[in-house]
Amino acid sequence: MTMKTRICDLLKMKDTVGVHPPQQKMTAGAVIESTQLPDIVTLMMxxxxxxxxxxLVKQGDVxxxxxxxxxATAFISAPVHATLxxxxxxxxxxxHPLTGELTTAVTIVSDGADDWVETVMVDPDGLSREEIIARVQRAGVVGLGGGGFPTYIKLQPPADKPIHTVIANGAxxxxxxxxxxxxxxxxPERVVAGLQIVMRVMKAEQAYIAIEENKPEAIARLRAYLAQLDLPHVHLFVLKACYPMGExxxxxxxxxxxxxxxxxxxxDVGVLVQNVGTIAAIYDxxxxxxxxxxxxMTITGMVAKPKNLLVRFGTTASHLIALCGGVKPGGDELLFGGPMLGIAQLSYDxxxxxxVNCVLVKQSIMKEERNCVRCARCIxxxxxxxxxxxxxxxxxKTIYDRLAEYRLETCMECGSCAYVCPAKIPLVSYIRIGKDELWKQTTDK
Amino acid sequence: MKSESPTGHQPPLVLSSAPHLKGRTSIERDMYIVTGALLLPFFGAVYFFGLYVLLMLVTALITAVFSEYICKMMRKKVFRMDGSAVVTAILFTLTLPPRTPLWIVAVGAFFAIAIGKEVFGGLGQNIFNPALAGRAVVGVSFPVHFTEYIAPTAPWLVDGVTTATPLAVGAAPYWNLFIGNVAGSLGETSALLILIGGIILIATGLIKWQVPLFFIGSVALLSLLLGQDPLFHILAGGLMLGAFFMATDYVTTPLTTKGKIIFAIGAGILVVLIRLFAHMPEGVAYAILLMNAVTPLIDRYIRPRPYGYQGRKMGAIR
Incomplete structure (x- = not known):
């Protein structure tokens, strides 16, 4: 640490980052349940x-x-599999529940048998790098943390950008x-085994499993498991608890x-970040x-019995909520994702x-937007x-040229600013408008 | 097609964009915390200068709120008791001498709100601290009333003996200055009560401690360098009130902590320069007003370093 940063820290000139919304982790102790499968699924392409x-299928196919x-036919794409x-x-x-665009969807009605295609267990150590990547691609693995970026692409960085560190994001x-x-x-065994596969593919020197300090049970479990395996290059990193630590x-x-x-x-800095759920999916x-x-998925909020469920894709929110005892009175907002990043849904269907990592029912908050008082909390x-x-x-003021100067593109829309704003300004919405305008400007040129 | 329906009756879903959580911050909450913190020095003033002070405050409050209401009506905007007019009224009152005629209080409070704030577009838009703008206007317009300061009287007495302020004389016992037992404007007197109010603001996170520290620190340092008594300059006059309650105003001071520190140092230097070299015994109000004018410039050049930014000078970003 240089003298300058020390002085900056002392004077708190480097402002603290992030927010601390109420945790509401009511399902922290709820064991993951595999539950009754739905009769019908709607799979987005x-x-x-x-x-x-x-x-690849048509109506009437079994x-x-x-x-x-x-x-997947394009480079950035992923295949979709039947989930029933x-x-x-x-x-x-x-x-589309997340983007709002009209998207082709396949509706499958269950025969009740849940009859699987044949899957073959193999020893990952015996597979070549290319075979591993091909298996990840064929399985349709995408980022499960929310981004949904096809994982096999992340596993193939350009040759001039070697990856030295893998971070398993369990924040x-x-x-x-x-x-x-x-x-x-x-x-923990699926996460660690998946992480080792990723490390091998990336030829990474080290890996971190990063967990926020407010999840002591997960930290203890992984620490014990790692100690048992004695992996010198896999470290547990305990993060400060703060939103958006997982970005x-x-x-x-x-x-x-x-x-x-x-x-x-x-x-570009030799790092690969993968959500722990994605890493487990890579192992599978x-x-x-x-x-x-x-x-x-966590089904939570204003439902009678919040749960962690193993959910087949294409299941409707209404089915999941019914499994959790239904909506409690007052719940009038359905979100796919958490309260900070989640996307409001038009219907329970x-x-x-x-x-989607979470199905959240909550009471909507509508606050009138006021003028900015320059309190600088957002900064x-x-x-x-x-x-x-x-x-x-x-x-x-529709002065869009200045947005780039203030580095609008760096914003990842975490919503911390809108969360703390005392004037209740929907800052993220303004930022999205600004990004749209900047994008229009660049495409016009 | 529904697979199963959760709880027969479903209310229509509300659509809104993320984030779907809002913190408990609000403009009203901020303003009423400041009001609470300001009441300490205010009751100190009532204790030292008598009940007339209450009359002054009531006059300022009524005028300020009424002026805001009129302005909002004229601009066809919604009038809200967001507490900002209350804060301005208390702050303005605290800058006045103890026996200011009520009509002057009213004129100043009207100017503070109508010209100091609403003309610019209301709360959040004004360039100058409204309370100080009001104080500057009445100070310049009715100078006679701002040279007569009374000595603190026994509590609850209405008459007082006219005397000079410590800054005009150049001396007073430190202890009297600290607890406020000296002549001066209402809020200039008790450093102790302002300090307590200021600590409340720092503890609730409403103001940054760097601002009063650098403001007061730069006054102390510069006055020491110029051969003055630094402790006297800290405790006498309106420095404490200005450092904790005015140089920390959201609207009229820089946005970043670094910018706020520059603001505080600049104001501190100006205070000493005005006190020693201008034809005025006190300069806190003008120092802060001058720095208010520099604030947009500071904000233009002092910015946080964006994540991943590769260059060095922030002001140079184009």
Whole structure:
């Protein structure tokens, strides 16, 4: 630590980052349950970032659980597998629960048997790097932390950007969600084995499993498991509890003390960040040959019995909520994801996709927007060192040219600024408008 | 098609964009904490200068709130008791001498709100601290009333003996200065009560401790360098009130902590310069007003370093 940073710290000139919303982790102790399967699933052809998958089935086809029903044809895309055995009832165009775009969806009606395609267990140590990546791609593994980026692409960085460190992201900093925490408590072996596969593929020197300090059970479980295996290159990193600790950029700074350069990606600093759920899915795909058809989700908020469930993709929110005893009076907002990043749903019939980690029912908060009083709280909490109120100022005045100067593109829309704003300004919405305008400007030129 | 329906009746879903959580911060909460913190020095003033002070405050409050209401009506905006007019009224009152005629109080409070704040577009838009703008205007317009300061009287007495302020004379016992047993404007007197109020603001996170520290520190240092008694300069006059309650105003001071520190140092230097070299015994109000004018410039160049930023000078970002 240099003299200058020491003085800065002393004077708190480097403002603290992040916010501390109430944790609300009511399902922290709830064991992951595999429950009664739905009678029907609606599978989006786009459950990942990138191009939609190309449909391979038609109405009336009979499919098995885990059968490929849509293949990835573009480079950034991922295949989709049937999550139930049964009959393809309908192929339709529906509103995507996360993006709002009209997307092709396949509706499968269950035959009740849950008849799986054959999966072959293999020893991952015997597989080559290319075989591992191919298995991850074929299984349709995407980032389960929320991004939904196809994982096989992240496993193949360009040759000039070698990865030295893998960070398994178990921060789970958003309120309510406990899916990753439970996974680490109940299946540490899948996380660690998956991490070792990733390390091998990346030829990484070291790996960190990063968990927030407010999840002592998960920390203890993984620490004990790691001690048992004696892996010298896999470390447990206990993070301060603060939102948005789980954002890759923040996590990298926290764990390694380096920043990803502007406009760059984690791989530019030799780091790969993967959510622990994704890492477990990589293990399932590589070692068990199991396609990604289900994941742990936290069903919580204003439901009678909040739970952590192993959920097949395409299940409707209404089915999951019914399994949790229904909506409590007062719940009038349905979110896919946590309260900070989650996406509000039009209806209880919205089907979940691969990147949904939480189904949250809550009471909506509508606060009247007031004028900014320049309290600078948004600046204090911004984990990216930005000045959100400037984005608000310039978007409101439609002076879009200045947005880039204030590094609008660096914003990852974590919502910390809007959370602390005493004037209840929806800063994230202003930021999105600003990003749209900047994007329009660059495409016009 | 529904697989199963959770609890027969479902209310219609509300759609809103993330984040779906809001902190418990609010403008009203901030303003009423400041009001609470300001009441300490105010009751100190009542104790030292008598009940007339209460009359002054009531006049300022009524005028301020009424002025704001009129302005909002004229601008066809919603009038809200967000507490900002209350804070301005108390602060303005505290800058006045103990026997200021009520009509002057009213004129100043009206100016503070109508011209100091609403003309710029209301709370959050004003460039100058409204209370200080009001104080500057009445100070310049009715100078006779601002040279007569009374000595603190026995509590609850209304008459007082006219005397000079410590800054005009250049001396007073430290202890009297600290607890406030000296002549001066209402809020200039008790350093102790202002300190307690200031600590409340720091503890609730409303102000940054760096601002009063650097403000007072730079006054002490510069006055020491110029051969003055630093402790006297800290305790006498309006420095404590200015450092804790005015140089920390959200609206009229810089946004970043670094910018706030620059603001505080600049104001501190100006205070000493005005006190020693201008034809005025006290300069806190003008020092802060001058720095208010510099605030947009400070904000233009002092910015936090964005994550991943590769260059060095922030002001140079284009």
């Amino acid at each position: 786009k459950q990942h970032s990138g191009a939609p998958a190309k449909l 499919v098995k659980t885990g059968q490929l029903i849509a293949e 055995s049964g009959e393809v009832k309908r192929i339709s165009s529906v509103v 789970e900093c958003e309120p309510y969600i406990t899916a990753d925490t439970r996974l680490m408590i109940e299946n 890759a950029a923040v996590l990298i700074r926290e764990v390694l003390g380096v920043e990803v350069p502007e406009g760059g990606r984690a791989r 795909a590589v070692a068990c040959g199991k396609p990604l058809v289900e994941r742990v 919205s089907p979940v996709t691969k990147s 204090t909490v911004c984990p990216m060192g930005l000045m959100p109120l400037m984005f608000y100022n310039y978007v409101r």
